[in-house]
Amino acid sequence: MIEFRNVSKQYSPDAMALRDISLTVEKGELVFLAGPSGAGKSTLLKMIAAIERPTAGHVIVNGQDIARIKPAAVPFLRRNLGLIFQQQRLLNDRTILANVMLPLLVTGASHHQAEQRARAALDKVGLADRASSHPLALSGGEQQRVSIARAIVNRPQVILADEPTANLDRASANKVLDALKAFHSVGVTCLISSHDEQMLDAAARVIHLNQGQLEVAA
Ligand SMILES: Nc1ncnc2c1ncn2[C@@H]1O[C@H](COP(=O)(O)OP(=O)(O)O)[C@@H](O)[C@H]1O
């Protein structure tokens, strides 16, 4: 489903973010992407969504080469991806329900259908009763679960979550991870990055990155 073949990413002549990365993620896998700040985790996830493109090598997502994808094809690629990135904040002047309905409304769903599916998505992350609240009335962990609901409301095949547990206490972080794992358990491929080794699930596959390189597990 996702393949990196000898991928390197250089943002500037003296900044090599990823070096010669080769890896494969199978459909339905749960993968944790670990490594310290600056290791290249965000860069790797951004390339899967064609937010960044490789300087060398190939990133293949659903059979498409991200290095060669035409700009017009990017929205179709992203329709199959649920993105949970720090840059995509919730809209604080709208209700939780409105935030989660938004991705459906922009792809042409009716208001009625969008509301039904958004409520179902909020139910899946345990926030059905907060639908009419505003984001700032929720805790950080609850806001992050709203972001998950917004990311999965279009029923993507793949979820990319970049440090979804950053800045959360342990209990809230576990709830966020449980929400993500619930989607993995129904067949969604999940890639979750974290710089916090404590957040890694011992049962899951873990890919360690350090200074842009894959670390082979000892
Ligand atoms: N847009 C950018 N321009 C220049 N350098 C960048 C950019 N984004 C990331 N980098 C650099 O690439 C390296 C990897 O960054 P990043 O992928 O954000 O790592 P992580 O997510 O693991 O903290 C870092 O050295 C970072 O400074």
Ligand SMILES: [Mg+2]
């Ligand atoms: Mg990062």
